[in-house]
Amino acid sequence: MSGVIDVSVRVxxxxxxxxxxxxxxxxGGLAVTMRHLLKNLIRIRNLPTILYPEKKRDYSGRFRxxxxxxxxxxxxxxxxxxYMCAQACPxxxxxxxxxxxxxxxxxxxxxxxxxxxxxxxxxxxxVDACPKDAIWMTRNYELAFFNRxxxxxGIDKLREAPGSxxxxxxxxxxxxxxxxxxxxxxxxxERINPGDGERAGMRIHGTLPAYRPSAPxxxxxxxxxxxxxFRGKRSLS
Amino acid sequence: MKILTPTFLTYVKVLLIVAVVPxxxxxxxxxxxxxxxxxxxxxLGPNRVGPxxxxxxxxxxxxxxxxxxxTPARAEKFVHFLAPVLAVIPALTALAVIPMGPSIRLARHVxxxxxxxxxxxxxxxxxxxxxxxxxxxxxGGWASNNKYSMxxxxxxxxxxxxxxxxxxxxxxxxxxxxxSLSLVEIVMRQDxxxxxxxxxxxxxxxxxxVSGVAETNRNPFDLPEAESELVSGFNTEYSGVKxxxxxxxxxxxxxxxxxxxxTVFFGGWLPPFGHVKALSFLHIVPxxxxxxxxxxxxxxxxxxxxxxxxxxxxxxxxxLGWKWMIPLSLVNIVIVALAIxxxxxxxxxLVRLGWLFGALFLLMFFLAKLRQALARRDRLASEPAGxxxxxxxx
Ligand code: SF4
Ligand code: SF4
Numbered sequence: 001m002s003g004v005i006d007v008s009v010r011v012x013x014x015x016x017x018x019x020x021x022x023x024x025x026x027x028g029g030l031a032v033t034m035r036h037l038l039k040n041l042i043r044i045r046n047l048p049t050i051l052y053p054e055k056k057r058d059y060s061g062r063f064r065x066x067x068x069x070x071x072x073x074x075x076x077x078x079x080x081x082x083y084m085c086a087q088a089c090p091x092x093x094x095x096x097x098x099x100x101x102x103x104x105x106x107x108x109x110x111x112x113x114x115x116x117x118x119x120x121x122x123x124x125x126x127v128d129a130c131p132k133d134a135i136w137m138t139r140n141y142e143l144a145f146f147n148r149x150x151x152x153x154g155i156d157k158l159r160e161a162p163g164s165x166x167x168x169x170x171x172x173x174x175x176x177x178x179x180x181x182x183x184x185x186x187x188x189x190e191r192i193n194p195g196d197g198e199r200a201g202m203r204i205h206g207t208l209p210a211y212r213p214s215a216p217x218x219x220x221x222x223x224x225x226x227x228x229x230f231r232g233k234r235s236l237s
Numbered sequence: 238m239k240i241l242t243p244t245f246l247t248y249v250k251v252l253l254i255v256a257v258v259p260x261x262x263x264x265x266x267x268x269x270x271x272x273x274x275x276x277x278x279x280x281l282g283p284n285r286v287g288p289x290x291x292x293x294x295x296x297x298x299x300x301x302x303x304x305x306x307x308t309p310a311r312a313e314k315f316v317h318f319l320a321p322v323l324a325v326i327p328a329l330t331a332l333a334v335i336p337m338g339p340s341i342r343l344a345r346h347v348x349x350x351x352x353x354x355x356x357x358x359x360x361x362x363x364x365x366x367x368x369x370x371x372x373x374x375x376x377g378g379w380a381s382n383n384k385y386s387m388x389x390x391x392x393x394x395x396x397x398x399x400x401x402x403x404x405x406x407x408x409x410x411x412x413x414x415x416x417s418l419s420l421v422e423i424v425m426r427q428d429x430x431x432x433x434x435x436x437x438x439x440x441x442x443x444x445x446x447v448s449g450v451a452e453t454n455r456n457p458f459d460l461p462e463a464e465s466e467l468v469s470g471f472n473t474e475y476s477g478v479k480x481x482x483x484x485x486x487x488x489x490x491x492x493x494x495x496x497x498x499x500t501v502f503f504g505g506w507l508p509p510f511g512h513v514k515a516l517s518f519l520h521i522v523p524x525x526x527x528x529x530x531x532x533x534x535x536x537x538x539x540x541x542x543x544x545x546x547x548x549x550x551x552x553x554x555x556x557l558g559w560k561w562m563i564p565l566s567l568v569n570i571v572i573v574a575l576a577i578x579x580x581x582x583x584x585x586x587l588v589r590l591g592w593l594f595g596a597l598f599l600l601m602f603f604l605a606k607l608r609q610a611l612a613r614r615d616r617l618a619s620e621p622a623g624x625x626x627x628x629x630x631x
Contacts, residue, residue: 024602026546033277033545040276049281 063139063171064122067115069159070134077159078134081108085126085135093119094126113158117143118151124172139168241347250353254332262488264294270540277544298481306477309382316380321479324373324486327366328493334359335496336421338506338525351506351525352421359420360412360501364405367452367493371397373486374454374461374471381474389470392551393461396451399558400458404448406566410441410573411501414587420497424505430584431512435502436591437576439598440569442502444562446538449494451558453487455539457546460554495535503531 040047050057059065070078081098097112126135145151160166268283272290275282284290308317338351356362371393378390411434415423427433435442451458462470472483499505506524510516549557572590579586 024606027602029545030541033541036279037273037277040279044281047279047281051281 059139064124064137065171066138066140068136068138071160075162078132079110080132081110084129088125088129091119091121113155114152116152133174136173137171138166139171246349259485266488268293273540274544301481304477309474311382313380316376320373320377321482324370325482327369328486328489331363331366331493337528355421357419360418378471383474385467386471386473389461389467400448400451403444403562403566407441407444410570411438413573420500427504428507433504437587439594444566453490456543457548491539495532498535499531
């Protein structure tokens with residue numbers, strides 16, 4: 001039977017007598033919507049709608065939201081400006097300008113690290129690509145801007161502020177089994193049932209414990225990456 | 238009380254209609270539509286502006302008024318301006334002949350009926366004036382100098398021509414019973430005959446309301462503004478206040494259709510079963526409220542239809558109009574005429590016709606239900622055991 005392509009043929013179902021009478025089906029349709037109206041009016045709390053700004057759906061621990069640049073214990077960026085993430089990025093939205101790091105073992109650090117949040121497709125490839133686990137993602141998806149320039153997040157907006165809470169918690173991030181850290185939860189274990197809408201049991205924003213890395217974080221050393229001397233030279237291509 | 242002369246009162250009533258109807262449209266009907274449709278579609282609908290979203294109409298109004306009023310560069314300027322006006326004015330004018338209630342007493346010697354004018358060609362006037370409204374749509378579509386608008390206008394014209402006919406013919410059947418075109422007289426006669434015309438005129442009512450939905454370009458007959466095909470149809474090039482006028486015109490037309498349905502078929506301001514002694518307490522409710530409630534129900538039906546039915550294809554629309562509605566309405570006239578001749582001078586024939594319609598309707602319904610149940614049983618029997626269960630689990 002080579003050369004014969006098996007095409008599935010859809011034969012339209014023959015209408016039953018009542019369907020051909022037309023009117024019963026019309027009234028049946030009206031009954032469906034009326035049932036919904038009454039059901040939802042009586043049990044308005046069971047509607048799946050989430051009243052967004054007040055209540056938020058808690059996304060999985062692997063949610064890919066705004067990026068965050070991890071810091072070392074001394075507060076400097078872990079990033080060594082290797083350009084791996086920029087290379088991996090399918091949207092070509094990471095702009096890095098490397099500088100020479102005074103500490104010889106690090107060699108380089110990013111003077112400019114920009115991500116164009118409007119071009120990013122939130123694929124997480126940059127996280128996968130990074131050899132230093134320097135770039136993670138958070139569950140923060142509230143990225144609204146007034147203009148395109150604002151949408152380009154520099155180091156100031158991307159770096160993790162030492163000691164302070166990460167907005168909405170960490171999302172997609174590298175995980176090595178056996179290093180004592182908690183694995184990011186899988187989306188499938190975070191099941192959100194339809195009808196969780198306005199119910200009291202709805203997961204209210206932030207009820208899941210935020211992921212905390214095992215290493216204690218030491219607060220703020222003023223690092224050179226804050227310096228703005230290279231700012232003027234960066235290209236936003 | 239010199240000031241309460243009939244002329245003055247007429248002016249007051251006209252002003253009330255012109256002021257109140259748009260307000261009702263903006264604040265009540267649109268909000269009700271959006272929220273009811275929301276619940277029917279398992280969502281909430283607008284609930285942000287004001288308590289439970291009640292001020293949504295105000296927000297919409299502000300938005301429409303402050304928006305830029307764009308006239309396309311190569312549009313026919315004057316006609317482009319005229320079209321929305323033509324859509325609104327006839328609909329508001331038609332409300333003048335709708336009797337909303339019997340006379341009410343304003344002062345000791347002053348009483349006034351709740352209609353602006355009772356003219357002896359009321360129904361004819363209504364049909365004539367409401368069909369002017371479609372000129373707004375056609376002209377708007379033509380004047381915009383836009384292909385989509387044009388197509389929307391053309392569709393509207395074809396649709397109107399097709400559905401005016403069954404609408405008029407279905408009302409003819411009622412005229413056989415009333416022998417008057419005056420809407421007030423129609424209501425009075427329903428009172429005297431102790432019979433709402435919907436009973437012997439079930440088919441008439443059905444035809445009338447379906448054509449009415451088609452006349453007002455509402456789902457499932459909203460082809461002139463079919464978003465998925467024509468961007469927004471005839472009103473594509475309209476924005477701001479002019480768009481608001483089209484909007485208002487559409488809803489005012491809905492109100493008109495509902496008002497006529499109530500007046501002609503559902504006894505206008507009469508309470509249901511007003512002649513049954515046991516239900517005489519229904520007379521406590523003011524007649525105007527009865528009228529309002531009935532009209533509200535039909536507006537609700539419009540909303541209900543909108544959230545239930547998908548849009549017709551254009552050929553289906555035409556087929557339905559010409560192959561079903563028009564022949565049916567002709568047959569209906571014959572049936573009603575025969576029923577009147579059955580018992581000349583009395584209403585028995587009409588009552589019997591009503592029972593016949595009711596019985597036929599129920600019979601058809603039960604046949605369909607029976608058939609459905611049988612089909613379901615067959616399907617269940619033919620399926621291998623357990624398939625349904627696993628399908629449910631998945
Ligand atoms: S998430 Fe994907 S698109 Fe966004 S910066 Fe990373 S690699 Fe580029
Ligand atoms: S891959 Fe990691 S270390 Fe390399 S430039 Fe990107 S963030 Fe920095």
